[in-house]
Structure formats: C-alpha cells, structure tokens
Amino acid sequence: MRSAHTVEQVRAAEAELMVRLPEGALMQRAAAGLAYAVLDLLGSAYGRRALLLVGSGDNGGDALYAGALLARRGVQVQAWLLSDQAHAGGVAALRAAGGRTITGGPDRPDVVVDGIVGIGGRGGLREHAVAALATVPDVPVVAVDTPSGVGVDTGELDGPHVTATVTVTFGTHKVAHLVDPAASACGAVHLVDIGLDLPEAPVESLQPEDVAALLPRPHGEVQKYQRGVVGVRAGSAQYPGAALLSVAGASSGLCGMVRYVGDADVADRVCETHPEVVGTGRVQAWVVGSGGGEHAGDELRAALADEVPVVADADALGHVDGSVPVPAVLTPHAGELARMLGVERTEVEARPLAHARHAAATYRCVVLLKGRHTLVATPEGRVRATTTGTPWLATAGAGDVLGGVIGALLAAGLTPYDAASVGSWLHGAAATLAARRGPLVAGDVARALPAAVRNLPGW
Template identity: 60%
Template sequence: MRRAHTVEQVRTAEAALMAKLPEGTLMQRAATGLAVAISNFIGFTYGARVVLLIGSGDNGGDALYAGTHLARRGAKVSAVLLSDKYDVEGLAALQAAGGRVGTVDAVETADVVVDGIVGIGGRPGLKAEALAAVRVAEEHQVPIIAVDMPSGVDVDTGETPAEHVKAALTVTFGTHKICHLIDPAAAACGPVHLVDIGLDLPPAPVESLQDPDIRALYPTPTGESDKYSRGVLGLMAGSTQYPGAAVIATSGALAGPIGMLRYVGPDAVAEAVRAQHPEVVAGEGRVQAWAIGSGLGDELDTDKIRELLDADEPVLLDADGLKALDDSGDHTNVLITPHAGELARLLGVERHRVETERLKHAREAAERFDVTVLLKGSTTVIAAPDGQVRVNTNAGAWLATAGAGDVLAGLTGAFLAGGLNPIDAAAVGAYLHAAAANLASNGGPITAMQVAANVAEATRQVLLEE
C-alpha cells in the first residue's frame, strides 16, 4: 500500500527522528538516495552534466548534498542559486567536491536538471527567476528531477493553481505526499521514487492500494460457498433509450465475485441482457446490494430509488441514478460513482473546479451527502464520510471510452454484494477495472465490453501473484 501523508505529519516525524540522530544525518540519508536516483535516471555518472536549481528550502539543501556525491564521482555539477537563503554549508560541500556555482545558461546543455527550488512547505507557484530557469529546461527538452515534489504544486491537496515544474521523475523521502497520488499534481510528478529515511509516521489520510491489498480484500469463495452466499446483486440499469448500458453493466457485474445477478428493468432490455448473459435472473427478489443508474435515462424512478436508499442493503448510484440523491437521511451504506461533471451538478459548482480540486470536492460531497464518493478521472479519488481517502492510480488513458463507467458500476456493485464495505468495494472495483483495461488495451484503443471481458484475467493475475 502506498501511504501519503500531510506536510505537518512529515515535519513532526522528521523532528522526532532528528532529535535521536547526529546533526545532518537525515539530510545525508535523503541526499544519498537522491544522488543514486539521479545516476540511475541518467544511466551514468562520470562526465554527466547536472544542474541544480537551488532555492531556500530544505529541498535545496538535499540537492546540494546530492550534487556533492555526484561531483565526487566525476559528474560536472553546477548550482544555480535562485535565493540568497540557500544552504551555505551544502554549497561549500559541493564546491569542495569540485562543483561550482553556475548560471541559467548551463541548463541548455545539461543532461539533467534537479529541482530543489521550493520545500514541501512552500506555497503553490514559482517566482519569476525560478520560472525562467524551468522554462529554459523545457525549451531545450532537458529532463527535470524534482526533489520531494515538483516545485509550485500544492503538496497537501494535489492542486496546481499556479505555474509549476513538470518533472520526468520525482524523488521523495520517508513517505509519499498527497500531491504524488492526486491529479493534477500527480501528473506533474512523473514516476515517483521513494527513499526510506526511517520516519515513524502516523496513519495516512490518503492511501493507494496495490496488488497485495486487493488480494487480501477480495471475497474469494470457499468449498462451502454457493451462489447465494457469494452474493446476489440487484441491477437497475439501462432503458429503452439506452439498452446497451444494461448489457455492459451486467458484463461488469458478472466479472466480479457474485454468485447471481437479478436484473430489474423493462422487458425488452431484460431480453437483451439475457441474450448476452442467459444466467441472469429477471425481476425483483432478495439481494445483498443494488447497483442503480447506468443508462436509466428518462425512465428514472426517483421514488423507487429513494426507497432502496433508505433500506438496509448497500446501494451503488451511478449516472442518472445520482439524480435521486439528496442530503437527508443516513446514507453511509451508499456509494456514488460520478464523473467530474456529475459531481459538479450535485455540489452546485462549475466542472472545472472539481477537475482542478478533486480531493476537496470528493471530501465535500462525502460529508454533505453522508456517502462514499468514487470520483472518476485520471486518478480515481474515493472519499468516505468518515474522512478516509483512497486513490487509484493504475488506470491508463484508453479507459476513457463510452460504457467504461457502466462496467465499473456493475463490477463495484458486485463487491458490495460480495460483502465489502463501500470504500473497500470502490477501491477494489476501481483497481481491477483499470487493470482489466490495461490488459485489453496493450497500448491501443479499447471498448467497454473488452474491459469487462478482461476483468476475470486481471483478477486471476492479482489473486495468484505472491
């Protein structure tokens, strides 16, 4: 599991550790890890042209000491000082190792630029001199390695309200930060390399599940299982206007852990569903969870949906089903799966605000409506009403295709019926949905039904991997 902590949590943990260690030990641990990462990124050290962009924060000190390690091994290291409050001892160490103070012109011919401009406590945005140096690197296509995070992003929210570095690699220390997992800042980080420096950290406010976590949560059947004990999902999806949504959502649901699916909808749509999936049972009956909303269109029965929201069984609301949600009552057993536009309508804000402030608005909706929110997008943000946040980061861009959300609704609903709570169901469903899309795509375009068809293989790979 990747755990992302806040700036305050990191600073508290660093202060506690520094009190136990000789002065400078923590920075040397960070600098050594950073130097190794830089060498690995370039592919060589001797003769490498490395330019350090140095600001006033601790990240500038880390960069200077990393540059010292590289200079001792034959790299040509120069430091561009963007503040008069740089780490004096770090610069002296760099110069003693053969490094030098340089100008922005050195960026043009560098093999790599190291972003040590702003520390994790800095405000979003870049000052003019720093921005000019970054622009030179971009114009000459020189890759930038960010120290801890790309300077200019908001570390604790993942927002990018101002100019910022776009890194080819980010090297962070002790733990991931929230900006590493949540877009749009996550996109600016590039791949993130974590250096362990020995921090003792509290529980993280944001987590990202990995294969072992999915394997531990998956409701795998036993020899005593039957179709009812594995879970029965009720699916209310599709309409005469959008019959395909029912077929696609059913395909997603049947690829999950359930033993049976009940389809509730127009007879003509039920026939289309059973033509594709003859094992589906049409009509209402006892279920362990509901998935409601995909493709309901004008046939939305708001009163019926609200009746189900007030019942004991967990409910997943997607697409048109979201129109039945209000902020009254206890909805802690409800999971909603909006995209940015749908969440914007629920909250009464403009779509671009949701897209640029994803964590903030997912949390706001979870609290206001007392539901778990799965906000779809380049990174999936899952926020529970108790404050827990999960992020799914393994989706590829080809997953942005018509019907993919219907697959996700059916699949995630199946995990609710299989006994997972809303935040776990959302995290497992989103992870396997993305993994299936990656299998189906193999770098090219895909359809929603291809995603559904690959869920079983994606699941098998996760469950069997040890």
C-alpha cells in the same frame, strides 16, 4: 498500501527522528537516494552534466549534497543558486567535491534537479524560478520530494510549476503524488526510506497485495447465495447498452448471482447476452442509474426502499437528495459532481480532492470521483486514490462496467469504501490488460476482469 502523508505529519516525524540522529544525517540519507536516482536516469556519470536549481529550503540542501555525490562520481555539476539563503553546508560540500555555483547562464545539462521549493512552499513558482527553468527546456527533470510549485497537501496546481520526469521523495509519499492534477506533474515517483515513524495516512493507494487481501475468495462448501446477490436497475429502451454493460461488470464472477430488473425488451437482451442472469428476487446490493433516463429516480427510490447497499451512477445521481439513508457509493465524473454540488466542472477538476471529500461529507456516504486517478472518499475524510488504468479507459460505457463491479463487491460483503476502491483498482487493471491488444471498448474491460483477478498475488 501506498500511504501519502501531509506536510505537518512529515515534519513531526522528521523532528522526532532528528533528535536521535547526528546533525545532518537525515539530509545525507535523502541526498544519497536522490543522487542514486539521478545517476539511474543519466545511465552513466563521467562527463555527464547536471544542473541543480537551488532555493532556500531543505530541498535545496538535499540537491546540493546530492550534487556533491554526483561530482565525486564524475558528473559535471552546476548549482544555480536562486536564493542568497541557500543551504551553506550544502554549498560548501558541492564546491569541495568540484561542483560550481552559478547565478545564471548554465551550460546545457543532461538533467535538471529541482530543489527550488520545499514541501512547505505555497502557491506557484516565483518569476525568477520560472525564468531559470525557461533556460533549459526539454531537459529531463528530477524533482526533490515534490515538483516545485504544486500543492503538496492538496494535489492542486495554483500557478507555474515544475513538471518532472522523476520525483524522488523521502520517508513517505505526499498527497500530491497520488492526487491530480499535481500527480500528473510528478512523473515516476521513487520513494527513499529514511526511517520515519508515521501515523495513519489521510490518503492511500491500494497495491496488488491489498486488493488480494480484501477480495472475497470462495472456499469450502460455500454456495451462490452466500457469495452474494446483486441486483441491477439500469438501462432503458433508449439506452439498452447501459444495462448490458452494468450487468457485464456485475457478472464478472465477483459475487454469486446477478438479477436484472428493468424494461422487458431490455431484460430479454440482457438474458440473451448473459444467460446466467436471473430476474426479480432478494438481493444484497443494488446498482442503479446507468442509462436509466426519466425512470432513474423511481429506480433509485425502489432500491433504497430495500434497505440494502446501493451503487448510484449517472442518471440516478441527479435524484440523490441529502444524506443517503443506506450504505452507498456514488460514482460521479467531474461534470456530474459539479452539478450535485452547484459548482463549475472546472472547479472540480482543479480541486478534485477537496470536492470529493465535500461530497462524501454532504451525502454521508462514499463518493467515487472518476478521473485519471480516481478518488474514493468517505464522510470522515479518508481517501484512496486509484493509480491503475490507461487513457484508453476514457470510453463510453466504462463507468457502467465499474458500477456493476462495485455492486458485485458490495453484495459479496465488502464495505462501501473497500468495494469502491477495490472495484476501481480492478477496473483499471482490467483496462490495462485489455489495452495490450490495442484500443478498447467498455465490454473489453468487463471481459478482462477475471484475468485482472487471476494476476493478483496468491490467486
């Protein structure tokens, strides 16, 4: 599991560790990891140029001590001190190693190290920092802990900020590394272990081994009903493709049986395309809403009346009123969630973590907010961010497939939180596999799902 902790949690863990270490040891650990990442990006040391942008916080100290290590390896290091309160020990170490401090007019560097603002900073960058960055455009940036100016605990962007090529973080990931829009400013994130003892993280991201452990795997004398039966109430005469794609996701082998309930003509097309799908009968979970049109409300009410877990998507979301009475997963995109909460879409896109948590608390169920980093939130505030996927996944019908996958996992016995986060992870992994052959459509994602499962550790 990739864990992302808050600034308060990190500060407490650092304070506890520093009591047991010699003074400055923690910063030296961080600086060594940072210097290694910079050298890795540069490819070589001798004759290369690094510019450190240094503020007043500990991140500036990390940058200065890393600069000293780089200078000893032959890198020409300049430190632009953006504050008269830069870390004194770090400044002394840099100068002793042959690095120079400046207050403007840097030489053209091969890399910029962003040590402007620490993780305790708030709001966007100040004007003098923005001006300093403007002197070195189109140069790779290595950010210390998080890119300066991003919302570390929120994943929000509240003003001018650094856009990093690489971010080197210490002890644990921060929320901004996993949650957009800030995550998009972090580049590749490298974690340096500095020995922190941390509590449970409020934001997590599943890794392949986590998905492999959570995914139900048939064994022994199990039969199809024991593996779970999912029912799909999706599609309409106007949108028959929604039914086909929802069923495609549901019938990818993640549960024992798929039932389709809907328009007779659509049902005929479903059975022609997916002959393993059957009609009405008992189910352990429902998938409702995709392409349902004017009938989506009735379909949702019928599914809720069965008192089994429900995945509500697309047209069904407009009929969710208050607390959902059964275990459920709501799967809106930003526009749909904005309508549900009575806010503008731009507000959801700017603050997805806050709005996903608010929706989960409001409807008392799991909410999956689709996006580049899809967020899965519980009513209690726990969140998993999905980091699999590809931009090619922005295609019509991809959400229909996702709803079917989650429904199958619910029927197989996963909790709504696990079903949504595992389903989202597999959906993104399948899309990445499908995109290896070029541009994709939603059906390609469904067809790649078995391969995504097969690639899991131990499968």
